[in-house]
Amino acid sequence: MSNPVGATKILLVRHGECHGNIEGLFRGRSDFPLNENGIKQAQYLAEEIASLGPIDSIFTSPLKRAFHTAQIISQKNGGVSITPLQGFTNISLGPWEGRKKSDIMQEYPEEWALWINSPERLRLPNAESIPDVQRRAFSTLEFIVQKYKGKALVIVSHRAVIKPLIAACLQIADPYFWRIHVDTASYSIIMHDENRGYCLTLLNQTKHLKSFTSEWV
Template sequence: MATDREHTTIILARHGECQGNREERFRGRVDYPLNERGLEQAEDLGKAIAPMVPDFIYTSPLLRAKQTATAIARACSHKHLFECEGLNNINFSFWEGRLKKEIALEYPSDWETWLTYPEKLRLFGAETLQEVQGRALRALKELVEKHYGDTIVVVSHRTVLKPLIAGCLNIPEPYFWKTHMDTASYSILTYDYQRGYGLFSLNQTAHLKKVSTEWI
């Protein structure tokens, strides 16, 4: 007879749109707030997540993520919202705030690496995707151990969530362009002690009135 297994549900939410997304810039740690569309997206995302009745919400400390997490918390009618440094966006060093078309012209070799094998990208003063993946996995491990059996929401950034999913599922490099996550989308992982992590759904956007797709 089939039986329910105790597991943790992890809802991975990407923040809503900010001006850096709209202008096609590398955001990194630049603290962009949500733009008008992003605020609307965050409200829609909160309404989509509320029926899943999350127990706790954790967010990157950057404003665009915190605003998104706050909208989710408001929709879920609780105050269990906490910042987590391990969910912070990648440090892109001197690429931060720059237009992608400018980077493509000024650093053609590095730009090609970003387009084809970003796991190999090495910029002076910047984090690598391996470093981001490591800290995000450690942060998630702590949350799962703390809240085993609960449903938790993790609000973060594309360059954190994609390496995180790859690490949870043991997807080898190059993995970055093998998954896709739109702004204000959510994906769901499950975790149990016997089976580890499993992917339940990816890049859910049906709740959004207009999807903002970012390909590079």
């Protein structure tokens, strides 16, 4: 893919599959590791990224499922450095973390309705809101884009981070969360130019995957 001269290339990667994904659990900060299929997904993803050209740095959520995905990408791409950043960690969901979505639907009907229709408005005790996540993730992205101008960067994170981050880059107004979709071990590409800002050039690429489960709630 031909890139604009001097532009920064950002690959936004969702981590590989974990048991929480296929068991219908809210993950949040619960530290699920990759499952067997998730490891295979990350390996296919790493090969796909290697085919796109050299990368300069990898940044990742510190959670196991993201960090392990980043490690596999690094190993296939010349051992490029990996930097964990709290700005890209998953949303904190407080009382919902690690719990089945089907149970949450029954116990929290009003909050569940918000999650399904307008999750940007959801507020849970001892949890982050999606606007909170968007602010800290976008601030982190802005920092590394300025520090690594003109480089090719990989960011490994989570669905509830990548979607608000894309919306911030493109200045998409609420409600946006369910208008953007990213599957496990998918990647999206955003280019950043000093004059034009951010431009989404690819969304939710999954052609490298043999098996994945799409989550729509």
